[in-house]
Amino acid sequence: MRRALAVLMAASTLIAGTATAAQATGKGSRYVKVGYFTQWGIYGRAFPVKKLDTSGAAGKLTHVNYAFGNVSPDGRCYVDGGPGEGDPWADYQRPVPAEESVDGVADTWGEPLNGNFGQLQKLKAKYPHLKVLISLGGWSWSTYFSDAALTDASRKAFVSSCIDLYLKGNLPNPDGSAGGPGSLAGVFDGIDLDWEWPGSAGDVDTVYRPEDKRNFTALVTEFRRQLDALGRQSRKHYQLTAFLPASPATIDAGYEVREVMRKLDFATVQGYDFHGTWEATANQQSALRVPAGSPDNPDFSIENTINAWLQRGAPRSKLVVGIPYYGRGWTGVTGGRNGLFGTSTGAAPATYEAGYEDYKVLKTLPDAGFTVHRDLRAGTAWLYDGTTFWTYDDPKVVLRKTAYIRAQGLAGAMVWSLDGDDDNATLTRTISFGLR
Template identity: 40%
Template sequence: MSKVRWHLTALFAAVAALVLGLVVVAPASGATGVKATFSKSSDWGSGYEGKYTISNGGTSAISSWSVEFELPAGHTVGSVWDGNKTTNGSRVTVKNTWNGNVAPGASVSFGFNVSYTGDSGSPIYCRIDGGSCDGTGGTPTTTTTPPPVTSTSTPPPGPGSKINLGYFAQWTVYARNYHVKNIHTSGSAAKLTHINYAFGNVSNGQCVLGDADADTGKFYDANASVDGVADTWDTGALRGNFNQLRKLKKMYPHIKVLYSFGGWTWSGGFGQAAQNPAAFAESCHKLVEDPRWADVFDGIDIDWEYPNACGLTCDTSGFSSFKNLAQALRARFGQNYLVTAAITADGSNNGKIDKADYGGAAQYLDWYNVMTYDYFGGFTPQGPTAPHSPLTAYPGIPADGFNSDAAIQKLKGKGVPSAKLLLGIGFYGRGWTGVTQDAPGGSATGPAPGDQGEAGIADYKTLKTRCPATGTVGGTAYAKCGNEWWSYDTPATIGGKMSYSKNQGLGGAFFWELSGDTANGELITSMSNGLK
């Protein structure tokens, strides 16, 4: 909590000024040449993402900074990243965290979210270290009198008690050129509560590394490293994504990281693991808690697609196999370690949710990531076109039970507590080509060209301009452009889904995956705001 300390003479001057009806402004103490420049991005009509860049145009380095600003009436600052925020009425003060040292000619920044009613506005007042933000060191001007001193500290970053979990896919460091550093530079880190690192493999009934080079070997120089410090080639030194995640956690101590095993491609090994759950759990514990990177991980996540049902391959391990695996993992990792699972969202009668004991397994797990996406897509080349992630059913939906609400209600009906269910969001779209009908339900000739090395799937960050949304159905968006038809979530539809999550008493939400978002984290911002 910030405090105002008055010298005795200043106090007498203030009293005199009040008697005369004047407003006294404390003398400035800002360093000449140090500026704080405001910029705005991603304005979605009820909020925007703002940033202040602190530039040192002086001749001496600074070791700390404090920026104070005020926004117009009806504007409220939410989460802040790369800075610690306090409020004093309508004034906001942000002080440095890890980024206090600024050499001459260098700059650092902090970001924040603003929600507003009415027109979108910019700060009407700004000072840095007590002086004007224009770098003159003079006294800033303001159109409003300073508010009364009622300063309160801001809670830690993230959407409060609700979980906002994002997947980081290890392979994005290759062709997609998305790295742990991007979680920081996009502003996403401050809005996440948890990261699932995907994926570890399941081979011969054991947990094993999925990609040793990406996981622990890839070298990051200073420019690419999340904290600006290059990796070392010293014998035994940890590199790769694991080391980058370690650095990210130091910068954002509120983030918990879970190691996720399986996924669509690597779920085939779970059937053998289920034959000896205790041995499987022991192998996972040995890997995840390896002393070289044990501090990186706070939990383990199992993404089995699908127990006692068919995914890439078909599993016949039995109804109880998933529960037995969950029980063994909890027994080995203990009560203070996060143990979670990503599960099917097939809410149809006698569908995949009915094939395994998800109700019984819930007692051993902290939560389920319910994969409420990929219901429909270009994997059925002729259509009919339908949104891949409908929140609710709608007239003409191609399959009963293939929507988010059906899955959530079915899991609740099996005894899974609402707070142990996270709603899934896809940061990508699925689409068809050869489509002539604007509305859902049209025929197609095949999957649309993709941007992830697979036809029929593309990132939100490219679809938002390549094929802008033209309508909504079932609580999500769709788009018709030329002969292509796509479905994907937008900031607006995500807002609706987050309201659903809160209304249903769910534990929060999660998304697949970080590299699909815009460079400034447009979708995760909507999730974070919607979960508050």
């Protein structure tokens, strides 16, 4: 084991080197490598679609999931909600300047497809292997999923609206500029369901019911039926995936596992947010295995999460491990093991949200007085300066996780989210190297 870990760690230094032709195109590997691109990343994080090209990430991924599509109060997919309910400007209306454009050509006002969607279209032209899925819901926009899935009629109407909007591409065209019938056709290759969570509480206003469990199965079945019907017309397979929780209680409350998995191409499993600043203890948020001395028993880990899904009938070949491109942090931390399991006074200061910081920032902290600590068996790392503690995934941890994916015969890796990586796509390159 010690020799194997040493080989893994040494290999991580080669990641930035020249890739083979198969790796450069994302071909030649049976593993899926999924990255979430956030709608809002173009703002504060200054992460346009073009960075997927210039960083090298696009060539290392098999899928890009666009986060997110919203569900309306009347159970439809829509992009034209008010403030906080949608951002059609970012999605498809904003004329992207030449310096942010994948092909170096600026958008002009009045084109049918501008914004992020137009750039994804250009990215796919450059990387034909890349599949792009629209991810529906997320933590904030799962509010009305339960209502949309409630009856046979509501499910049919919901699924039809999503296909019409995102796959047939019939975007709204309220001002006569971007959008219009068929304007988005061909950009999205399928749908990712990110309902958080069927049968369990999610965000503060999210509706949930006990019958969500059977209704989620029925909803997945209806998506598969309508996607296949569209595929017969267009001679294409439209992919259907889902984001799944880590908690066994949440799994049991919301998922008929065997039935759901039969309809999905694959499922991405939450491999992060195991702990965070909603707790006073500084703890791991994404460990491969539970670290020795953990104060929680049982505790969350990737291994425990994958085992929970396997025990309930999920096939290994469809489970994709989620990996975070961000860390969770506490300050005022005392005690514990070099800060791990210490007691905190609150969330650590950060760029956008206290207690949450991108990998590209965390990687610079060793130059600011932080020490990197590792638990190789547990597959986790953290930073500690005697006061502030950050749990995060660096290339060595990510490589360790890809070794686990290979050893367990799992389907691949998913990342949240691509804008947390550095300008060289170091973490994405690491995943590609580990799952080549």
